[in-house]
Amino acid sequence: MFADKYMERVIRTKSHLCVGLDPILDKFPSVLLERAEKMYGKTPEGAGYAIFEFNKLIIDTIADKVPVVKPQLAYYEKYDHFGVAAFWQTVEYAQKRGLLVIADAKRGDIGTTSQAYAEAFYKSTEDEWMSSVAVDAVTVNPYLGSDGLDPFVDLSSGNDKGTIILVKTSNPSSGELQDQIIENNGKCISELVCDYINSCSNPIGKYGFSDVGAVIGATYAKDLARFREILPNSLFLVPGIGYQGGDIKLLEAAFNEKGLGAIISCTRAINYAYQTVGVSEEEAKDSILKAVDSFNQSINSVLIGAGKYFIDEL
């Protein structure tokens, strides 16, 4: 199960942190970009090279410090198939270093097409033309309803994969649709998505979580406790700390009473933790390491403060 594999890594690293991997070239150490330009020119191929090099730098630095990384597909797709090649190279490299990989893809379509997306990310043994390199989990958009979600949930089940469905996202306008209360029902749209998640009959793993998770933004701290109550058996992917301004102190509500179940995602404040693009690669690594250590410590302190730190007992 994805959920159990995730939890085993949490216990090993004593970390609930997910490092996002959003490559933004002009924030990269300039030495790295210069090397890429020398080799390929300022081309999508050069960008793909630089992205994989920078991701390796981050992964080498944090592989023993966190359970999971989360590349965001948009930043790879900017460079056409060269960027997508860098994405899949990153997936393989991270997994070899013991990390799980959540593809932040927010895919979702009609049933037959969602099936194709699920196979693209989880892979399928039924199509001999496909590669076998697969992510461990993928984020999915629920706007099309259950027949757009089922293929992901069904293919992940029994396949060690996770499906993480957008419930309440971290961005300022997320409430425009997600918070709307439904007439004669009392529930809001994102709570209907929770009903779908709870209706999935996927098994519950040994730490209490199923392979169907939810995205709940850290920026809406008051919602965290409510969704934790509604979805007791779902891992939460919680973006929004760091750059987006979510308050770490309020995150304890995303965890259950045992201090488990929230994947706290942070991207820019770690990827680009150094002060200037003039840093050497070693200096960049040092800054990234310090940032990860600091976020890990902050999150664990919050759990200790809330009386929810039991990780050493697992």
Add this chain to the structure above:
Amino acid sequence: MFADKYMERVIRTKSHLCVGLDPILDKFPSVLLERAEKMYGKTPEGAGYAIFEFNKLIIDTIADKVPVVKPQLAYYEKYDHFGVAAFWQTVEYAQKRGLLVIADAKRGDIGTTSQAYAEAFYKSTEDEWMSSVAVDAVTVNPYLGSDGLDPFVDLSSGNDKGTIILVKTSNPSSGELQDQIIENNGKCISELVCDYINSCSNPIGKYGFSDVGAVIGATYAKDLARFREILPNSLFLVPGIGYQGGDIKLLEAAFNEKGLGAIISCTRAINYAYQTVGVSEEEAKDSILKAVDSFNQSINSVLIGAGKYFIDEL
């Protein structure tokens, strides 16, 4: 403007048909797959080769018969970066043959990430590492609200691109979220998305349409007239005829009183119009051509029947 470019092609081809390009390898003519396997083995690279070859066959057949094609990204992403390379090759090839290309990607994310997606599909002149090959329009998912949509709308504006937002999708479970009526409001979720579309201040082109369109499934025929009334200046991308069972006779409601504004999308009934994968490539072309001619004739007959066929006067 995308809308004007689209309409000019409608007038030239006398067609409102959009040919979807959803490559499904085991439906391809077997001669083509055998060639791919001989060259690359059963590998993602072989799949990418076969996909582009098949798409060229379709495009060569229909380039003068329809205004636009619509590749669905999921079917390309199944084959990693080789599939994505075939997608971009297809985009360039179709455009060289005079077709517009709608990327059916259904992307959508928080603002900064939607900006990266918009650049991935529309391209940006501000990033020198990117290629310049861009699609003409992209489908976008509204679940994250306006800040996830704005980057697409803003980048398309003044850039000859179209943003086509999911309003009411064609799949059986689309109503689970999209049809929910909002408390104390009377509107449903998909109507809130229409409000967003109408709030965009993008200019209206010379045929009465803006560059912000809507996906409205043909399978919910009773909704077509209602959405046409709510969104008088939006092009509708209407999937769901053919394989999904939408009734062509009811499609006239998606057009305005001048018989304009609906992009009727059909995929499998055209891509795989031949009876058996044992066909030669020439036989496949013949079947595809017959299917396109037949759909064009059906759609125009419906418009004639509804007193909405004025295309020869434009």
